[in-house]
Amino acid sequence: MLITDLTTPALLVERDVLDANLATMSAALPGPRLRPHVKAHKTTALARRQAGHGHEGFTCATVRECEVMAAAGLGADLLLANEVLDTRRLGALVADGARVTVAVDSLETIAAATAGGVREVLVDVNVGLPRCGCPPEKAGDLASAARAAGLHVRGVMGYEGHLMLVPDPADRARMTGDAMAILVRAAEDVGGEIISAGGTGTYLDNTWATEIQAGSYALMDTAYGKIGHPFGQALSVLGTVISVSPDHAVVDVGLKSLGMDHGLPTIEGAQVWFCSDEHTTFAPEEPVRVGERLRVLPAHVDPTVALHEQMHLVDGETVLETWPVDMRGW
Amino acid sequence: MLITDLTTPALLVERDVLDANLATMSAALPGPRLRPHVKAHKTTALARRQAGHGHEGFTCATVRECEVMAAAGLGADLLLANEVLDTRRLGALVADGARVTVAVDSLETIAAATAGGVREVLVDVNVGLPRCGCPPEKAGDLASAARAAGLHVRGVMGYEGHLMLVPDPADRARMTGDAMAILVRAAEDVGGEIISAGGTGTYLDNTWATEIQAGSYALMDTAYGKIGHPFGQALSVLGTVISVSPDHAVVDVGLKSLGMDHGLPTIEGAQVWFCSDEHTTFAPEEPVRVGERLRVLPAHVDPTVALHEQMHLVDGETVLETWPVDMRGW
Numbered sequence: 001m002l003i004t005d006l007t008t009p010a011l012l013v014e015r016d017v018l019d020a021n022l023a024t025m026s027a028a029l030p031g032p033r034l035r036p037h038v039k040a041h042k043t044t045a046l047a048r049r050q051a052g053h054g055h056e057g058f059t060c061a062t063v064r065e066c067e068v069m070a071a072a073g074l075g076a077d078l079l080l081a082n083e084v085l086d087t088r089r090l091g092a093l094v095a096d097g098a099r100v101t102v103a104v105d106s107l108e109t110i111a112a113a114t115a116g117g118v119r120e121v122l123v124d125v126n127v128g129l130p131r132c133g134c135p136p137e138k139a140g141d142l143a144s145a146a147r148a149a150g151l152h153v154r155g156v157m158g159y160e161g162h163l164m165l166v167p168d169p170a171d172r173a174r175m176t177g178d179a180m181a182i183l184v185r186a187a188e189d190v191g192g193e194i195i196s197a198g199g200t201g202t203y204l205d206n207t208w209a210t211e212i213q214a215g216s217y218a219l220m221d222t223a224y225g226k227i228g229h230p231f232g233q234a235l236s237v238l239g240t241v242i243s244v245s246p247d248h249a250v251v252d253v254g255l256k257s258l259g260m261d262h263g264l265p266t267i268e269g270a271q272v273w274f275c276s277d278e279h280t281t282f283a284p285e286e287p288v289r290v291g292e293r294l295r296v297l298p299a300h301v302d303p304t305v306a307l308h309e310q311m312h313l314v315d316g317e318t319v320l321e322t323w324p325v326d327m328r329g330w
Numbered sequence: 331m332l333i334t335d336l337t338t339p340a341l342l343v344e345r346d347v348l349d350a351n352l353a354t355m356s357a358a359l360p361g362p363r364l365r366p367h368v369k370a371h372k373t374t375a376l377a378r379r380q381a382g383h384g385h386e387g388f389t390c391a392t393v394r395e396c397e398v399m400a401a402a403g404l405g406a407d408l409l410l411a412n413e414v415l416d417t418r419r420l421g422a423l424v425a426d427g428a429r430v431t432v433a434v435d436s437l438e439t440i441a442a443a444t445a446g447g448v449r450e451v452l453v454d455v456n457v458g459l460p461r462c463g464c465p466p467e468k469a470g471d472l473a474s475a476a477r478a479a480g481l482h483v484r485g486v487m488g489y490e491g492h493l494m495l496v497p498d499p500a501d502r503a504r505m506t507g508d509a510m511a512i513l514v515r516a517a518e519d520v521g522g523e524i525i526s527a528g529g530t531g532t533y534l535d536n537t538w539a540t541e542i543q544a545g546s547y548a549l550m551d552t553a554y555g556k557i558g559h560p561f562g563q564a565l566s567v568l569g570t571v572i573s574v575s576p577d578h579a580v581v582d583v584g585l586k587s588l589g590m591d592h593g594l595p596t597i598e599g600a601q602v603w604f605c606s607d608e609h610t611t612f613a614p615e616e617p618v619r620v621g622e623r624l625r626v627l628p629a630h631v632d633p634t635v636a637l638h639e640q641m642h643l644v645d646g647e648t649v650l651e652t653w654p655v656d657m658r659g660w
Contacts, residue, residue: 007393007416007660039607061608063337082608083572083580085621086337105573108620130603131611132573132580161606242413243435243462250413250462255633257660261590261605273460275591276491277369277632278391278412281461290438291415302607303585307636309659329639330337330587 001319003238003312004293009257010238011304011311012295015320017234018049018218018313024230025217026053029203035059035079035196037215040302042327043311044072046218059196059213063089065327070098072326077101079196081157081213083109083124083132091117101154105134110146120152122196125186127158127179136182140189155194158183159213164201167227173205180208200224200231221301223262235311236295237265237304239280241288249288253296254278259303266297331649333642334623338570339587341634341641342625345650347564348379348548348643354560355547356383359533365389365409365526367545370632372657373641374402376548389526389543393419395657400428402656407431409526411487411543413439413454413462421447431484435464440476450482452526455516457488457509466512470519485524488513489543494531497557503535510538530554530561551631553592565641566625567595567634569610571618579618583626584608589633596627 003012025034036050039061047058047069057077060066066078067089075098080090083103090100094117103124104110113121123142126133134142143153160179166172180197187195198212201224206212216224219235239253251267254277258265264272270282280296288294298304305311306328313321333342355364366380369391377388377399387407390396396408397419405428410420413433420430424447433454434440443451453472456463464472473483490509496502510527517525528542531554536542546554549565569583581597584605588595594602600612610626618624628634635641636658643651 009660082582083620085570085572106620109572112621126575130575130578131606131609133575135575240415242415242439245456245460245463245465248460252412255589255591255630256636259585259590260633261585276461279461290413290436291442300585303590306586330339 002317003314003319004317006238006312006319008238008240008293009253011308012236012238012314013219013311014234015313015315017232021218021220021231021234022050022053025203025214026055029212030054032057033211035211035213036218037061037081037199037213038065038069038327040215040305041219042305042325043323044068044074044326045321045323047074048072050218057211059215062330064330066090066093066098066100068327070096075099079122081159081196085109085112087112087116087118094118103132103157104142104146105132107145110142110149110151113151114149120154121146122154122157122194123186123190125156125158125183127160127182127197129159129161131161133158136186139186143190153190153192155192155196156183156187156190157196158186159197159199160202160206161199164199165223165227166201172202176202176205180206184208200229201227216301219301219305221262221304222266222297222299233297235301235304236297238293239296241290241292241294244288244290248273248281248283250279250281251294251296252278253280257304257307258296258298259300259307261303262299265299267294332647333568333644333649334647336568336642336649338568338623339583340568341638342566342568342644343549343641344564345643345645347562351548351550351561351564352380352383355533355544356385359542360384362387363541365541365543366548367391367529367543368395368399368657370545370635371549372635372655373653374398374404374656375651375653377404378402380548387541389545392660394660396420396423396428396430398657400426405429409452411489411526415439415442417442417446417448424448433462433487434472434476435462437475440472440479440481443481444479450484451476452484452487452524453516453520455486455488455513457490457512457527459489459492461491463488466516469516473520483520483522485522485526486513486517486520487526488516489527489529490532490536491529494529495553495557496531502532506532506535510536514538530559531557546631549631549635551592551634552596552627552629563627565631565634566627569624569626571620571622571624574618574620578603578611578613580609580611581624581626582608583610587634587637588626588628589630589637591633592629595629597624
């Protein structure tokens with residue numbers, strides 16, 4: 001099967017780039033040093049490829065991601081790196097034999113973990129990103145409360161998400177060190193063996209975490225592409241040119257097949273003007289023809305993937321495999 | 331069932347607001363004067379409600395939307411208001427008894443319509459939005475080419491999408507008149523009985539089109555809400571507050587449950603700071619509690635709907651019906 005046989009828009013993953021990305025990351029962070037984040041691809045077939053590189057534990061962002069990973073036989077050590085109030089479905093996974101650890105940052109989330117049948121937690125600490133996570137000085141008390149509620153506290157997590165795209169490597173390394181100093185102090189108060197943090201942006205800078213929660217490195221996007229890491233753009237959205245005007249052309253890839261929060265997509269050899277629901281209008285440097293296929297590069301991989309039912313593993317023009325994006329939804 | 335029983339994030343549609351929106355639009359544009367655009371909700375249950383208000387013809391943006399509408403018994407007069415190169419699936423619908431008209435703006439799209447078994451077309455004319463549509467002076471020649479290829483040319487379409495959100499009513503009306511003057515001239519060259527154009531923004535201004543392709547009016551979004559039309563915000567994304575910090579809180583509604591191309595969502599009584607994959611960080615005016623449910627209003631309805639498997643028709647806190655968003659994908 002060739003990519004010209006695909007209905008467009010279609011999510012393409014270049015096999016050689018993907019495999020190089022997985023190998024590069026696994027060489028830098030072997031085995032348990034990496035806990036790949038599945039939210040970036042939402043595809044168990046791809047997670048299985050990551051497991052083949054020696055990573056047994058995975059990071060999830062939603063209950064659904066945990067459920068589908070466990071059902072796919074990849075539930076040996078799942079971290080739901082997010083606060084959850086309704087934990088019943090997670091408790092059911094634990095009862096079925098999956099290992100599920102959930103983040104807690106409040107007495108309410110500790111109570112929810114207990115009520116739902118989750119047995120293991122990490123204390124989530126705010127290390128500078130204004131999102132979830134308890135104040136660092138409260139981490140020890142929360143750990144005590146969790147233990148008093150009968151939970152096993154495996155350690156801490158703290159996501160320096162605000163530093164992922166800091167362009168200057170020296171700035172990024174220094175700021176990561178400052179954020180992780182907060183987390184390491186909290187870890188001393190909390191106890192346990194895990195310090196879980198980091199992402200694709202800081203995978204080399206963050207030498208304090210015992211495990212890095214990187215996800216984007218596998219597929220990459222144009223936002224991450226700007227900071228100079230050794231990961232290639234494996235993901236694109238294949239489109240068909242459906243209309244050509246004297247000064248612009250239109251490809252059938254739009255807001256409903258692209259994550260737009262990081263801005264417009266990129267088309268090689270063209271200037272992108274704007275996106276509509278099912279269109280991207282662009283000015284090509286060289287003339288394009290109606291019916292021509294081209295690749296559109298999304299600015300942000302995670303929400304792009306969430307818009308597609310499947311992704312196609314390709315080698316240039318050849319479709320090798322088609323994988324369901326089976327962790328979508330909640 | 332109550333909304334507190336729903337897994338979050340969850341798409342909510344307020345029944346009373348929806349029904350008022352449908353009634354208001356149908357009073358202004360009765361029967362065939364409105365060809366509701368299903369891309370804004372992607373839900374046949376909602377389209378059936380629109381049909382109940384007297385509209386038999388619908389506008390679609392994708393082949394999948396046409397297929398699912400036809401399978402739901404709503405295929406009496408479907409306009410695919412977009413250029414398509416692979417028309418085989420549309421031809422199969424026609425063979426099965428659906429009426430499908432497709433937009434053409436080039437010899438290639440005319441050839442594709444013929445090859446795929448589509449029998450009826452509209453000539454798509456560029457009326458100022460740099461997207462699809464032929465130059466106005468070419469419309470007559472394209473109609474002749476289509477007829478020579480054996481197609482029935484029903485008329486023209488031309489979408490003044492660049493004018494939908496012009497805030498000043500007088501400016502919007504004048505600019506719509508200028509755009510439609512182009513389309514009316516092209517219609518004289520093309521022949522046929524249909525002049526299809528317009529949207530929620532220009533539904534009253536556009537008195538030249540024989541039918542208006544409005545979609546957003548049913549559910550609405552905060553972008554359209556700013557121009558003062560008599561349609562209420564029926565759509566929201568229900569979330570659960572999962573974390574509360576001294577100066578901000580986090581709800582579990584993020585980039586993967588919100589269309590972000592028109593910017594950040596809105597939360598009543600709060601200032602929204604930013605969105606992550608599964609989070610919106612906001613500063614509430616009054617304290618919120620962990621576990622509290624709240625409604626997040628998306629800036630753009632169409633891509634928001636495309637991220638959800640289902641929408642819940644609600645009356646305040648009560649869930650009345652749950653509808654599959656069954657026209658997603660391509």
